[in-house]
Amino acid sequence: LSPQYSKKVDDRFGGYVACTLLVFCFICCLQILVFPHSPLMLGVYVSIFILLAAILFICAIYSCVALFPTALQQLSRSIVRSRARSTGIAVFTILLVFIAAFVNMFSCSRVALRDCAARELNVTPGAVGPCQLRALNFSLGTPLGSCHGDGLVCDFPEYFSYSVVLSLLACSVFLHISSIGKLLLMVGIEATFLLLVEGPHAALFDNADLLVLANALWVHVSGSLGWMRGTLGSGCRFGISGVGGWIFGVWVCLWGLGADLVSLGWVDGSLGSGCATGEKEEMEELQAYNRRLLHNILPKDVAAHFLAQERRNDELYYQSCECVAVMFASISNFSEFYVELEANNEGVECLRLLNEIIADFDEVLGSSR
Template sequence: MYSSFLVGSLLILIINFIIFSESSQAAPALFKAVATRVYRNRAAAQMLASTVLFITFAVTLCPMLAVQHDQCLHKRSINLTFYDINESSPIDLENTRSEQKKYIPTCYDGTILHFTEYFMFCVLLVMIMCAVYQILISLVKMLILSCICISYLGLLTFHTWSRAQRLDELLTLIVLIGFMLALVIHSQQTEATYRLDFLWKLQATEEKEDMEHLQAYNRKLLANILPVHVAEHFLSSDKNADLANASVVLSQTTEDGEIEELYHEQCESVCVMFASIPNFSEFYVELEGNNEGVECLRLLNEIIADFDELLSEHRFRYVEKIKSTGATYMAASGLTRSTSDLKGFRHVTAMADYALRIKEQLNNVNEHSFNNFKMRIGLNIGPVVAGVIGARKPQYDIWGNAVNVASRMDSTGVIDQIQVTQEMYQILHAKGYPLTCRGTIKVKGKGEMVTYFLNGYSTASTPSSGGTPSQEQASLPS
C-alpha cells in the first residue's frame, strides 16, 4: 500500500507540475511545451484527466490485490460454535470426537464486510472525482465509470468467501450502478449547461462587439455635432460631476417633464471667427439644369467640408467649428482649458492662420470649379459663454459681446479681406503678423471702432510648417 501510494502521488505530482508549468517562467522547456499542447488540444487534456483518474483508481485497489483470504482469517478474531445438524443444542467436542456427525462453522465477526465496505467507499470517491473534471465529455465519463465499476466488481468476485459476501457483492453492484447512473446524468446536465453557457457567451460577445461598434459610431456622430469635450461630458456616466471649465451647471426641463443638466461654460479668452461668401447668393439659382439648386448646394457642401477637413491638421487643434449658417462659417478657439493659452496666445495665432488657410482653400475651389467666390472674414477676441441648448436636439453655441463684434467685423468688412479688432491687432502684431490699419468705422451697436486688415502669415515662420507660427516662435530657445 505504501509503495502504490508513493508511486501514484509521484505521478500525479508530475502531471500537476506539467499543468502549472504553462504559466511559469522558470519551468523547463519540455514541460512547458507539453503543457502548451495540453492547453491547446482538448483530446490531450481529456487523456491527461483520464490518466489521473486511472492512477487514483489503481492506487485505491492496489492493496486489495495483495490481500488474501487466509491472511484475513488469521488476523481476525473468529468465534466458532458448532451445532449438530440433527440437534438444536450445542455439543461438546471433547465427548463427541469419535462420533461421525456433520457440523457447520458460523462466523459472528464482520471484518470481511468492513473490508469490502472500505474499498467500496474508496471506489465511490474515485467516481465522484471523475465528475469534477469538466474537460471530460459525458461519453468519456461514462466509459471511465464503467471501467471502474467492472474492475472493482471483478476483484470483489475474486475475494468472495461466503454466501453472505455474495449478498454483499450484490448490494455493492446496486450501489455502484446507482452511483454511475447518477454521475452520468449529472455529467450530461453539466455538459448541456456548459454548452448553453458557451452559446450565451458567444452571443453576448457578438452583441458586445456590435454595441461597441455602434457606440463608436455614435461617439463619432456626436463629435461631429458637438465639440469633443462636450460630447464626452454627455457620454460620461456621472453627468453631475463638475467640469474643469464649467463654472455653473444649470438645469432644463424636457418635454417629458424630466429635469436634465444644461451644459454651460464661462470662457475668458476666446477668438471668434465669422467667414462668409457674399457672392454665393448670386451663384445660387434654381434651374432645371442644376436640379432645382441642388448642385449649387452640393458645391457649397464641398467648400464647407474642405474647411472642416483643415481642422484635422495638428496646427489647428485649438480651433473648433461652431456652426455654418448658409454661406457663413463660424469657428472659435480657446474654448477649453487645454486649448486656451493666455500667455502665448497660441489659440489666437492658430485662428489667424486658419482664416488665411481657408482663403487659400477657397481659391483652390475656384480654380477647379471655374467660379469666382470671394470670402469676407472677421476676427475678434474676448470672453464668451458656451453651452448646449436643447434636450431632444442639442446644439452647441457661444454667446457674448465678443461674438457680436466678430459678426460685425464680418458684416462690415471688405470682400477678400480679414478684418480684426484692435485687441486682435495687439496680439497679432506682437507675433509678427503684417496688418494694415483700416481706420475708424461705424459698427452697429458699438459706435466707432478702429479696425485692421490681416494681410498674411507671421514673418517669424511660413504657413507650411507643422505648427502655427506663434508655436514655433515660442519653441525657439531664448
C-alpha cells in the same frame, strides 16, 4: 456538447487535477487506516502521488506562465489548449486514482475460509457455517491460523468498494469530458472492479461475509441460526460483494443522468456569458465608431462638452443666448458624394470634407467687417 463550447479553452484544468489529487489523498487515508500496510501499498501510493503532483504542477503553470522556463510554458499550453491532450490526461489521472482504490486487494490473502475450515473440521465446505467458525475461534480482526495463507488479513473488503466509489467522483470534476464519455468510463471502471470481486478475489468477500455472521452469533436466537446456516450452505451469496455491486450499478446510472444535466448547465452558462461578452464588445466598437464620426463633424472640445455628462433632450436643442444667428446651408449632391468605402475610410474622408467646409464658414463669419 455544443461545438462552440467544445472549442473554448478551459483554463481551470489544473483545478480539476487538484480535485483528483484530493480524492486520491482521501482514498490513501481510508485504506491506510483500515488495511494492513504492505510494500505494494507504499510503492503504488508514492508513485501515483508523484505522477499526480507532476501533472498538477505542469497544468498549474498555465495560470502563471511568466514565472517558469519556456519549455514548461509550452508543455502546459499544449496540454490545456488541446482538447484531445487534456482529455487523455484526465482519463489517465482517473485511472491512477482507480488503481489506488483496489491495488491493495492483491496483497490480501485469497484463501477460501470455508474450504480451509472444512479441512480443519473434516466436513464438506457446504456444512461450514458461523457456528463452525466460532468453534475454530475465527472472528473479525483475529489471526486465522493455518487459514491465513501468505497474504495479509483484510477483514473489511467492503472498503475497497467505498474507495472505488470515491474514485468515480474524480470523473465528475473534468467538465470538458462529455456526459456519455464519463458514463462509459465509469461503467468500464465498475465492470473491471466487479470482475475482480466475482473472479480471483471472490474468496476475500466470501470470507468477510462468513466472519461478519460468526462475529454476530451471540446476538442471534436459535431460530435465526438455522436460517443463517441454511442460507450459507445453499451457496446463495448476496453479501458484501453482492450489495456493493448493486449499489455501484445504481450509483453509476444516477450519476450518468445527472452528469448530462450538469454538462448542459455549464454549456448554457458558458455560451450565455460568451454572447453577453460579444454583445458588449460590439456595443463598445459602435460607441467608438460614433465618437469618431462626431469628432469629424464637431470640434473635439465641443463634442467633449456634449458627451461629458448626461443631458436632457431639450438641452441639446436650445441654449439661452442674447444674440443668435442661424445659418441654413446645404451641399449639392452630398448624399451621392457620401459613400462608405475602404478607399475613403468608411466615409470618414467625406465627413472631413464637410467639416472643412463648416470651418471655412466659421472663418468667414468670424472675420472682422
